[in-house]
Amino acid sequence: MHPEPLTGWGRFPPRFARVATPRDEAELRASVAGGGRIARGNGRSYGDSSVGSALTLAMRRMNRMLAFDTESGQLVAEAGVLLGDVIDAFLPRGWFPYVTPGTKFVTLGGVIAADAHGKNHHRDGSFGAFVDWIDLLREDGRVVRLSRDDNTELFDWTLGGMGLTGVILRAAIRLRPVETGWIRQRTLVAPNLDAALSSFEAEQDATYSVAWIDCLANGPSLGRSLLMLGEHAGLDELPEPFGQAPLKVPSRKKRRVPFDAPSAALNRYSVKLFNALYWRKGVRGAGAQLVDWDSYFYPLDAVLGWNRIYGRKGFMQFQCVLPLESSRAGLTALLTETARAGQGSFLAVLKRLGAARGGISFPMPGYTLALDFPVNRRTLALLDRLDEIALAHGGRFYLAKDARMTAQTLHHADPRAARLREMRRDAGIDRAFASAQSERLLL
Numbered sequence: 001m002h003p004e005p006l007t008g009w010g011r012f013p014p015r016f017a018r019v020a021t022p023r024d025e026a027e028l029r030a031s032v033a034g035g036g037r038i039a040r041g042n043g044r045s046y047g048d049s050s051v052g053s054a055l056t057l058a059m060r061r062m063n064r065m066l067a068f069d070t071e072s073g074q075l076v077a078e079a080g081v082l083l084g085d086v087i088d089a090f091l092p093r094g095w096f097p098y099v100t101p102g103t104k105f106v107t108l109g110g111v112i113a114a115d116a117h118g119k120n121h122h123r124d125g126s127f128g129a130f131v132d133w134i135d136l137l138r139e140d141g142r143v144v145r146l147s148r149d150d151n152t153e154l155f156d157w158t159l160g161g162m163g164l165t166g167v168i169l170r171a172a173i174r175l176r177p178v179e180t181g182w183i184r185q186r187t188l189v190a191p192n193l194d195a196a197l198s199s200f201e202a203e204q205d206a207t208y209s210v211a212w213i214d215c216l217a218n219g220p221s222l223g224r225s226l227l228m229l230g231e232h233a234g235l236d237e238l239p240e241p242f243g244q245a246p247l248k249v250p251s252r253k254k255r256r257v258p259f260d261a262p263s264a265a266l267n268r269y270s271v272k273l274f275n276a277l278y279w280r281k282g283v284r285g286a287g288a289q290l291v292d293w294d295s296y297f298y299p300l301d302a303v304l305g306w307n308r309i310y311g312r313k314g315f316m317q318f319q320c321v322l323p324l325e326s327s328r329a330g331l332t333a334l335l336t337e338t339a340r341a342g343q344g345s346f347l348a349v350l351k352r353l354g355a356a357r358g359g360i361s362f363p364m365p366g367y368t369l370a371l372d373f374p375v376n377r378r379t380l381a382l383l384d385r386l387d388e389i390a391l392a393h394g395g396r397f398y399l400a401k402d403a404r405m406t407a408q409t410l411h412h413a414d415p416r417a418a419r420l421r422e423m424r425r426d427a428g429i430d431r432a433f434a435s436a437q438s439e440r441l442l443l
Contacts, residue, residue, distance in 0.1 A: 006056060009307055010046040011314030012375045012403050015436055017051050021058040025169065029141045031057055032167060038435040039167045041107030042082060045114065046317050047403025048436035049162045057167060059109055065089065066170065073175040074132060079109025079168045084301075086175075087293075092247050095175035096232070096293070098130040102349075104298050109168040114400035115160030115361040117368075119208040119230065119297070122354040126363055128159035132172040136165065139432035143169060157423060160361035162399050164424060164433050164443060180246035182233040183208075183296040187286045193223025193331060197367070200227065200352045207231050208296075212282070214275045215348040215371055216268070218339040223331065225350060226282035230296055238290070249292035256304040263311040266374050268342035275346060300347075310374045318383050319370040319398040320390040321353055327367040330393030334369060334386055341382045347372040360416045362398045370401070380404065399437065407442040417443060 003016040019040075022028035031037070036054025043050060050056070063080035073095055075086065083097060084104035090096070101116040112134065117126045124130075133147040136158060146155035158165045188203075190196035196211055203209055208230035217224045238246055300306055307315065322330040331350075338345075349370045356364040371386075373379040387409050390397070396413040397405060411417050421443050424430040437443075 006051050007314065008043060008045045008047045008050060008403065010316055010403055011307060011310075012316055013048055013436075015048060015051045017056050017436075018054070019056045019058055021061060023061045025062075025137075025143075028057065028062070028137065028167065028169075031055065032137060032139065032141065032432070035431040036434045037167070038433060038438075039079070039109060039113070039163045041080065041110030041113075042105055044103060044106045044110060045162075045400045047401070048440070049399060049402070049438075050110070051436045053434040053436055053439050059107065059167075062169070063107075073177060074172050075175055076170060076172045077108055078170045079107060079112075081108050082106065083108065083111060090175055091178070091181055091293070094177055094179065094247060096178045098124060098174060098176045099127040100297055101127075102298065103301055105301060108171060108173065112159060112168055112171055113161060113163045115357075115359070116400070117351075117353065117363050119210045119351065121363055122204055122209065122352045123207055125354060126159075126357065126361055127173075128357065128361065130174040131159065132174065134158055134171045135169040137167040137169050139166070139429050153423075156358040157360065157420060159357070160359050160399075161420065162437065163435065164420070164438055165429065166433060178232045178247075179235045180233045180238055180242075181249045181293050182238060182242065182246070183230045183291050183293055184233045184237065184288065185291045185296060186229045186288045187282060188227040188229070189283050189286045190223075190225040190227055192221055193225075193328070193335065196223055196225040196227060196350065197328060197331075200367075203227070203229055204352070209352060211350040212278070213335075213348045213350045213369070214279055215335055215338045215345055216272050216275055216342070218336070222339070223335050224279065226279070226286075228296075233290060242290075249294065252292075252294055252302045254302055254304055257306055257308040260308045260312040261310065263313065263374065263376070266310060271346050278346070310372070313375040315372050315374050316379060316383065316403050317370055317372050317401040318386050319368060319401040320386075320395040321362060321364055321368040321398070322366045322390065322393050322395040323364065324366045326393040330389065330395060331367060331369060333389045333393070337385055337389060338371060338382070341378070341385075343373050343379055343382050345371040345373055360399070360414070360420050362396070362400075364396070368398075402437065402441075405441065407440065410441050417441070
């Protein structure tokens with residue numbers, strides 16, 4: 001078994017890693033023997049969290065859906081099942097995930113390991129709130145079932161633990177009943193950050209809310225945003241002919257980025273132009289409209305290989321969450337520094353998060369800002385400054401998006417990191433399950 005090049009979705013940092021692809025539980029159990037193992041789903045975490053320090057366990061072959069309860073909406077499935085496969089199988093039957101991240105090309109194991117949040121965290125919590133139980137393969141080959149009633153501490157650490165407690169084999173998750181495949185979307189125009197935050201607070205009853213934010217706007221327009229609210233449309237809200245097949249929506253034409261864009265293509269001027277055009281288009285289209293589920297939840301999934309837009313060296317995402325009481329000041333400082341640096345991102349997202357949960361899950365009450373940047377020395381310097389701003393305002397960072405944070409920054413931001421490291425050491429699994437990220441961050 002020879003090392004092969006392996007990265008996350010951001011394509012940074014590049015690693016060489018040995019990869020095993022077990023086809024069943026017996027092969028997986030044999031592969032776990034040894035140390036430095038980590039499970040990998042579809043490789044959609046952005047950095048090096050799914051690259052094993054010694055061996056990466058590729059889980060996509062373990063992708064069966066095993067059982068479904070039509071009364072409760074509980075689905076039992078293996079870790080390698082894609083969220084998109086779940087939607088394809090169950091939306092025609094009137095069911096949809098309670099929580100989804102911004103891509104459907106993630107595995108159930110991966111979304112559980114990241115305890116992913118969606119556009120409805122302020123109302124419904126993260127993905128883990130709808131996980132009933134997890135079967136976890138331990139370092140000694142045993143399989144233990146984790147839930148809120150059994151092995152509760154390990155259950156909490158596994159949700160958001162980035163695979164560092166063991167290998168997720170299968171899980172029981174709950175889906176929500178829906179009448180249609182359509183979303184009632186309202187787009188609100190916020191001319192600056194104060195207006196955006198006021199709109200989020202005023203619209204907390206909305207099931208879904210997310211804002212695109214112009215991170216290069218400054219002065220009176222700093223933080224200008226387009227806030228997109230969403231609700232699952234009912235049968236009586238569909239016009240003809242959609243009402244005749246309410247759970248079927250027109251398929252989107254997929255586009256593919258065929259090559260790595262030149263590194264010079266993304267610069268202050270091109271991003272500023274894109275943001276200005278996107279803003280004007282959003283202002284013109286503000287108001288209420290009916291959109292299909294795929295367009296509302298997964299706009300980027302229509303562009304296959306969109307990570308190549310950032311060039312051969314890849315990209316990094318900065319994502320932090322700031323406590324509610326310091327969000328306004330912290331976001332102002334982050335956006336001011338980003339605009340000043342001119343390293344703007346055309347993929348800038350702002351969301352309101354709700355209550356925190358245990359373990360090392362990312363969300364807490366406040367606002368999360370996500371910014372994408374091409375990999376270069378200027379970006380690395382900017383991200384260090386953004387880290388400092390987030391720390392100064394009580395923020396913490398999303399491990400599923402991290403590719404370059406230091407251990408000092410993480411442990412300063414989040415005391416739970418030290419508790420995770422202590423738990424792993426006391427349980428004797430710190431060497432058994434390790435990723436390039438966990439070694440970098442001293443987890």
